[in-house]
Amino acid sequence: MCVAKLTKQLSWNKTINMGKFSTMSRFPKQHISEKFLAEQKKETGNQLYKAEKYQQAVTYYSEAIDLCPETASYYGNRAACYMMLHQYRDALEDVRKSVSLDDTFVKGYARMAKCALALGDVATAENAIAKVKELEPLNASILVEANKLDSVKRFEEEGHKAYAKQDYRKVVFCMKKALEDAPYCTRYKLRKAECWAFLGKYQEAQEIANDILHVDKQNADAVYVRGMCLYYQDNVEHAFSHFQHVLRLAPDHKKAKDIYKRAKALKQKKEEGNDAFKAVRFQEAYKLYSEALSIDPHNDAVNAKLYFNRATVSAKLGRLNESITDCTSALKLDETYMKALLRRAKCHMDLENFEEAVHDYEVVVKMDKSRENKRLLQDAKFCLKKSKRKDYYKILGIDRNASTDEIKKAYRKRALVHHPDRHASASDGEKKEQEKKFKELGEAYGILSDPKKRARYDSGQDLEESDGLGGDIDPNSVFQAFFAEPGGGGAHFNFGSSFPGGFAFQFG
Template sequence: MADTLIDLEMAPTESAPEIVDHNEEELAEIKKETGNQLYKTKKYIQAIPYYTEAIELCPDSPSYYGNRSACYMMLHQYKEALEDARKSVLLDPRFVKGYIRIAKCSLALGDITAAENAISFVKELEPANTAILPEIKKIEVVRRFEEEAKKAYLKNDYRKVVYCMDRMLEQVPCSLYKLQRAECLALIGRYQEAQEVANDILHFDKQNADAIYVRGMCLYYQDNVEKAFSHFQHVLKLAPDHTKAMDIYKKAKLLKQKKEEGNEAFKSNKLAEAYALYTEALKIDPYNNSTNAKLYFNRATVCSKLGRLNESVADCTAALSLDPNYLKALLRRAKNYMELGEYEDAVRDYENVCKMDKSRENRRLLQEAKLALKKSKRKDYYKILGIDKNASTDEIKKAYRKRALVHHPDRHASASSDEKKEQEKKFKEVGEAYGILSDPKKRARYDNGQDLEDLEGMGSEVDPSTVFQAFFGDQYSFGNGGFTFQFG
């Protein structure tokens, strides 16, 4: 509400001669006029005591209450202003300025119905009065957005509520609307803004239960549970029927309990029980992002220990969606990706880890992931020969003998063109694999991921038929495309 001077009830402008023995009414008028002069120079705090003295001298004068009400309004002390305005119309039911002030104060305090009732009295007493037109327009806007805000709140569309409250606050500086806005800011994770609103209100009204409730919400959603508990308890002492404070207090206690029970089960290696408890806890309050992120991470750890790596990845992803800077969740997901063989995803996660924390250990993990990714993109010679990575020299030879005979092109001379090409490719790969794995030095470099491109190059330069001939000697003969196999 703009700080514009509000009309006061003025005494006649002609000055009266000074009288030594003033009666109470005359003295009251002098006090009022002194207050008026201070009011005109915007010294509202200094003016109030003079109006109060005038009221004490003549408690049945509606104009004195009216002037003090106007002064309180300029100081944004709308409760006190409303009380005086109501007293003024009680003394004079036809005091139009009193009803106008009731309308303004009620609107500022968020009591739209009271403001509308006061306006109806003004219209009845002075149908042509235009002083109430701004309030009528404000009420229309507030009513419209108030209805939209109620619908949005029921749908949990808290961003829409914030938008509506902003539009309403453009019309009236209502603490009630500010606190409703702050509550929704907390529900969408804008805790600092919500706390600032609550703190501003508590600066003037230290026992405002709704403001304390909002501060408690912010603490609770930032996982500062013990301080949140003390705030909710304070709210319930001030307002035992504060339903929202009671509901969130119960949720906070239950959430803390379930999380601790899950942690105890995990420490006791009761993994299935821990998983169930974390799952229960996640259902308690979907708006507590901080605690829920930790619950998702805890459950991801359980899944990892149970070998349910894909579930663990999903829970880490859920934790990171709630807290993008959750380093432990990022490390856990990267480790899962490594175990699943999804090296590109692992490299991406470890790169993000190193952006957050460039420790030696994290840099080492990133290099391991990059090496694993590089290895994954080359040919798997062990797989080509169908052997284990710890296979002996004899096992490598036996595997080559078997695979080379299976895939030699001459064995597939009568096959289709596509099939011949496929078998020639496999025969070549078998020769490459044998050429690398049968050489201890090349095999060691291959296993360590060193010079991978060079290793594949070396293998591809070898004529697979030459390798085959060298391996088998004259046991098999070639001639005019014919090939004789001797199987024992």
């Protein structure tokens, strides 16, 4: 573009002071023309900068640099535009160039401090701040950046310590605080994303990694974080491809190497455990699942399945309490794991922990209202109701399949032991205990010796609500009736005893 044409285009700058170029008379005419054009470009850029048209201003500053590449202020001005456009890496490159051309360029060092701080480049920010203080000891504006830098350094150090202790929530907090003053620090963002992955916040972690990869497709750490999320969500094959890609981008990436190694070991050990289980080698399967659980404590998705698999093995081996413990561990890692809930509920049923079983089945039904799940809950509630009744078979000390004769023999033996008259000289507390047992024996015999009552009792019906069949039973009446039967025994009764029921018992 010729000087005349440029001057015409920039009518507002026609009166530019040419005196500033008088010192250039010793330079060739071509150089004077280039400097004049460069200054025109800079002035146009300045006007655009003031009008907040930063991208257009960059174009003019770039043209000025092309004309006079050794002028520090042009790089400084373009850096200011890049900063307004949040292109801090480009800005940092420009200010580095500006201070290399003029090591007394205070604005260049001040802008370097701002750019380095925004990018989380602590060392560069420190050096730039120190240089400003050296060149202009009374420069007050740099104190703002110095305070921000101190804050960033503090949170970075605290985050580093928390990471070493695997306190990932604190790391996330520290990185958030550091990013308030270093908002374009990729390193802080990825450290936060990595810790989100450790904490199971996979969507948050992936969003950060994806944003970084959108700008920098070759960022190995961002690819690593995406691989972590896939691995921890049990998408192993896709995770493997990500870790392999990381190692192609950065062959010495230690974290990628370590997690890739763990992922392969975990996959292999889990498959070996599954093979042993299918081959009915339960002890071996239990051992292999236990070994797999020690490989990676952060992989909740896989570890939940491993705990469930080991719980299944324990149930097969009859170790129901161990099975319950492993199911509980699986549910801590994945509270929606229905198979673990069903397995734990079944173990509770087998152990007659009916209240716990009902609770688990209720959770299952909320998750899946299938007919089968509703039936399981109904059965558990029925068993719970039955369990709260007195166990008359246990009171008599007989099996549930006991015959009528076995019921009579059991009653005779225990009634004679617990009859209150036999404990007339005992303490008040002992008397009450024997009276209670004697009454329960009468209830048990009264129910189990009657075929209809026994059938209703066995079916779980509430006897007190079934035509009065389970109403209050007088233990003395049962006792008298029993021993009045042929072959009932050699007992003799004298009424008038102080024992409730009004008879005295004498052993023959």
